[in-house]
Amino acid sequence: MHEASIAISLIETVSALCQKEGYNSIESVRLKVGKAAGILPDALLFAFDVAKAGTLASQAELVIEYIPLGGFCRECGSQFESQERYIFACPDCKSSAIKITRGDEMQIIDMEVN
Numbered sequence: 557m558h559e560a561s562i563a564i565s566l567i568e569t570v571s572a573l574c575q576k577e578g579y580n581s582i583e584s585v586r587l588k589v590g591k592a593a594g595i596l597p598d599a600l601l602f603a604f605d606v607a608k609a610g611t612l613a614s615q616a617e618l619v620i621e622y623i624p625l626g627g628f629c630r631e632c633g634s635q636f637e638s639q640e641r642y643i644f645a646c647p648d649c650k651s652s653a654i655k656i657t658r659g660d661e662m663q664i665i666d667m668e669v670n
């Protein structure tokens with residue numbers, strides 16, 4: 557499962573940060589996930605809960621903020637936002653000359669530590 561390896565590397569990253577700053581445990585992690593990032597939030601939450609056992613993040617809660625996909629059309633200049641996971645054509649003029657500018661990222665926003 558793709559989300560399992562993401563959860564493991566996420567926990568490694570936050571644990572390393574937590575240790576480096578001299579804290580003992582992680583309370584919560586806020587994560588920004590783009591709709592087009594190809595990550596299923598439920599699967600990631602589940603994988604996180606499994607992977608956190610025995611780590612500095614064993615008590616941590618993962619909070620996911622879902623970022624809609626956004627972009628613009630090179631044809632008509634329209635800016636769009638979509639709750640879809642993929643978009644292939646401009647919602648206004650149906651041109652396929654679109655550029656996706658956000659929604660494929662995954663980034664830690666912040667975390668609470670003790």
Ligand SMILES: [Zn+2]
Nearest residue numbers: 629632646649
């Ligand atoms: Zn267009």
